[in-house]
Amino acid sequence: MDYYLNLINTIGIHTLLGLSAYVLLLTGQLSMAQAGFFAVGAYSASVLTVIFGWSILPAIGLAMLITGFLAFLVGFPALRVRGLMLVVATLAFGEFVRLFFHNFRWRVTQDGVEVGPDGTMGFSEIRYFAEHGWTSWEVASLIWIFVIIVMALIWWADQTRSGAVLRAVGEDELAAGTVGIDVTVVKVAAMTAGGVIAGLAGSLYAHQITMLDHHAFTVLLATFAIAYPILGGVSNVFGTLVAVIFIQGLLVEGLRFLGDWRMLLFGALIVVVMNLKPRGLFDSQTLRWIKNVLRLRLSRRLS
Amino acid sequence: MLEVKSLSKNFGGVKAVRELDLAVNAGDIFGVIGPNGSGKSTLVNLISGVFPATAGEILFQGQSLSSLSPHARVKAGVARTFQNIRLFPGLTVWQNLWVARNSAEDTRAEGISYRWFRKSGPVKNEIDAMLEFSGLADKGDELASSLAFGEQRRLELARAAATKPRLLLLDEPAAGMNHDEIRDLDKRIRQLRQQGMTIILIEHVMDLVMGITDRIAVLNFGSKIAEGEPAAIQENKSVQEAYLGQSDGD
Numbered sequence: 001m002d003y004y005l006n007l008i009n010t011i012g013i014h015t016l017l018g019l020s021a022y023v024l025l026l027t028g029q030l031s032m033a034q035a036g037f038f039a040v041g042a043y044s045a046s047v048l049t050v051i052f053g054w055s056i057l058p059a060i061g062l063a064m065l066i067t068g069f070l071a072f073l074v075g076f077p078a079l080r081v082r083g084l085m086l087v088v089a090t091l092a093f094g095e096f097v098r099l100f101f102h103n104f105r106w107r108v109t110q111d112g113v114e115v116g117p118d119g120t121m122g123f124s125e126i127r128y129f130a131e132h133g134w135t136s137w138e139v140a141s142l143i144w145i146f147v148i149i150v151m152a153l154i155w156w157a158d159q160t161r162s163g164a165v166l167r168a169v170g171e172d173e174l175a176a177g178t179v180g181i182d183v184t185v186v187k188v189a190a191m192t193a194g195g196v197i198a199g200l201a202g203s204l205y206a207h208q209i210t211m212l213d214h215h216a217f218t219v220l221l222a223t224f225a226i227a228y229p230i231l232g233g234v235s236n237v238f239g240t241l242v243a244v245i246f247i248q249g250l251l252v253e254g255l256r257f258l259g260d261w262r263m264l265l266f267g268a269l270i271v272v273v274m275n276l277k278p279r280g281l282f283d284s285q286t287l288r289w290i291k292n293v294l295r296l297r298l299s300r301r302l303s
Numbered sequence: 304m305l306e307v308k309s310l311s312k313n314f315g316g317v318k319a320v321r322e323l324d325l326a327v328n329a330g331d332i333f334g335v336i337g338p339n340g341s342g343k344s345t346l347v348n349l350i351s352g353v354f355p356a357t358a359g360e361i362l363f364q365g366q367s368l369s370s371l372s373p374h375a376r377v378k379a380g381v382a383r384t385f386q387n388i389r390l391f392p393g394l395t396v397w398q399n400l401w402v403a404r405n406s407a408e409d410t411r412a413e414g415i416s417y418r419w420f421r422k423s424g425p426v427k428n429e430i431d432a433m434l435e436f437s438g439l440a441d442k443g444d445e446l447a448s449s450l451a452f453g454e455q456r457r458l459e460l461a462r463a464a465a466t467k468p469r470l471l472l473l474d475e476p477a478a479g480m481n482h483d484e485i486r487d488l489d490k491r492i493r494q495l496r497q498q499g500m501t502i503i504l505i506e507h508v509m510d511l512v513m514g515i516t517d518r519i520a521v522l523n524f525g526s527k528i529a530e531g532e533p534a535a536i537q538e539n540k541s542v543q544e545a546y547l548g549q550s551d552g553d
Contacts, residue, residue: 164398165405168391175389178351179403180377180466284393284446 005136009208011248012143016201017221018228018240019150020194025229026163027190028170030083033074033090035222036097037195041067041202042212043101043117049128049207050115051108056128056142056207063203064196071195075188094222102214122213126206143204150197154237166190170234198225227266231273233280235287242282304329304501305350305470310359312345312525319345321525323359327470327518332492332502334512334533337522338545343505344386346522347474350503351383352376363470377405382468384459386475392448396439396458399447400430403465430465436494437461438487453484460491470501477508485511513537521545 017038024031045063048054054062074093081089105119117123129139157163169176169186177183206212227247232239247266255262277283307325311318320342327333335343349356352373361368368376391399404426434440437457442450447458456476463471473492477485489511496502506512512519513533521529521536523545529536536542 161401164394164402167394167398168402171391171393172389174353174373175385175391176402177373178353178377178383178385178389179462180374180382180405181402182372182374184372 002136005140007249007253009140009143011244012140012147013201013205013208014224014228014244014248015147015241016150016197016204017225018232018244019154019237020197020201021225022229022234022237022240023154023166023190023197024194025226025234026166026170027187028082028173029078029187029190030087030226031078031090031191031194032087032219032222032226033093034194034198034225035217035219036094037067037071037198038202038205038221038225039097039101039214039217040070041199042206043104043123045203046123046126046206046212047106047117050126051106060200060203064199067199067202068192068196072188072192074195075191078191079184079187091219091222094217094219098214098217101212101217117212122211124211126210126212128207130210139208143208146200146204150200151237151241158237227270229280231270231281233277233282235280235284236282239280239282304364305503306362307350308360308362310349310361311357312349312354313357318525320349323522323525323527325520325527327501327503329501330496330499331517332496332504332515334516334519335503335505335522336507336509336512336519341522342525343522344474347383347472347503347505350472351381377466377468380469381472382463382466382470383472384463384474384476386478388455388459390447390455390459390462392446394447395444396434396447396450397430397443399458399462400433400465403462404429405466433461433465436464436491452479456480457491464495464500468500470503471495472503472505474505475507476504477506477511489515
């Protein structure tokens with residue numbers, strides 16, 4: 001049972017990570033920095049609960065603020081580059097963050113035991129849930145409540161004018177500027193929102209997994225983060241969720257018997273999808289088709 | 304309304320616009336014509352802020368535009384269309400107009416209640432009026448990319464008008480249009496002028512330019528070679544030479 005709960009938690013956390021890249025992708029920014037923001041969220045929330053003894057929710061809240069602020073700062077230099085150059089720049093940032101935590105040591109003694117991040121050795125004993133008697137079901141619920149809240153917020157934002165503005169910038173920056181949209185504000189806002197969501201994902205991840213290691217925040221995680229919305233398409237938030245279930249549930253877990261060969265499938269899958277469905281599995285065409293099928297079924301049942 | 308003072312733009316060694324002076328009166332439809340490569344589109348890009356001028360000044364209602372970014376110029380009241388249409392192809396027709404309504408009053412008016420599903424209120428009425436204006440009333444929910452060429456041109460014109468500009472720059476709006484569509488366009492431009500917009504029309508289709516404009520400036524190699532009323536421009540010797548080459552006396 002715990003195996004499946006862990007898988008469900010991983011899917012939830014990766015959905016949040018994917019959504020953080022989704023928001024950026026709406027404005028046309030392909031960011032490899034999401035793993036970095038994820039790490040910052042993970043470490044800062046854990047430091048708050050372990051060293052400062054904060055309760056989990058305020059710790060997550062402050063971790064989100066910290067990550068958001070960092071993303072806001074990254075947003076400005078990121079404006080100067082686009083396309084491949086943005087990928088390279090954000091990749092560099094992600095590695096910078098990872099190597100920072102690789103060397104980050106902050107040990108304090110609590111009740112005769114040393115706790116805190118320990119450089120290369122990682123940050124272990126993030127025992128908030130265990131200490132406060134949370135069952136694994138409660139942890140999973142917490143994670144999925146956040147997933148549902150974030151998905152609902154993004155879905156809602158997409159119905160508003162602000163959502164249309166984000167997409168307009170992603171479609172054509174120059175045209176967006178000439179209809180009066182402040183492209184700088186929109187792109188930095190998207191970067192900040194993406195940072196906040198990645199920070200949330202990271203802080204949940206840290207407390208669920210109970211130990212952090214810089215190896216968890218490599219380019220592979222950053223690639224996953226952008227693979228989800230690319231695979232799922234940016235027409236709809238549910239595309240990202242489906243992509244996470246597909247990759248984490250089916251490819252990574254379901255095909256575990258293939259060993260490392262399954263990562264090859266992962267790469268091949270992205271190539272295939274990019275060729276067959278350049279706008280993602282759930283592009284507006286597919287969505288329209290699904291809607292029509294549902295409507296047909298419904299009307300048949302009613303008549 | 305608009306004053307352009309000794310405006311220049313160099314692209315490397317190419318002088319696309321040189322020492323250009325223009326003055327456009329409020330309420331006019333002002334034509335800018337000239338052979339290909341004479342700097343007409345560059346002029347639009349300079350006024351709308353797509354790229355900065357090398358030298359010179361652009362004054363709009365007495366205020367210098369030079370330091371303003373493109374979106375700030377829209378807020379100041381200058382909007383434009385593109386020679387090669389630039390819609391937001393993945394947004395619906397409705398959304399294309401929606402995002403263009405973003406003056407200070409608009410954003411204040413669009414509280415949460417109007418953002419939600421746009422079912423009612425002044426926003427809906429205004430955008431519906433825009434759709435009516437561009438003859439796209441029944442296509443509001445279609446993606447901009449699914450529109451026919453002529454419809455895309457109409458939508459782009461409506462989108463520029465949706466920013467409620469006082470000065471509207473039209474960069475070859477009739478390119479690729481047939482005779483009927485051009486007559487339609489003529490009607491729409493006049494409608495926009497009636498709503499109080501000043502219009503700068505850059506165009507190769509002479510029937511349209513000569514029939515609709517109050518004044519015309521002729522550019523050649525980045526400089527102004529003539530300016531005046533349409534009838535006078537048609538008679539102008541140097542204009543004829545720029546378009547047709549030197550006459551051999553026949």
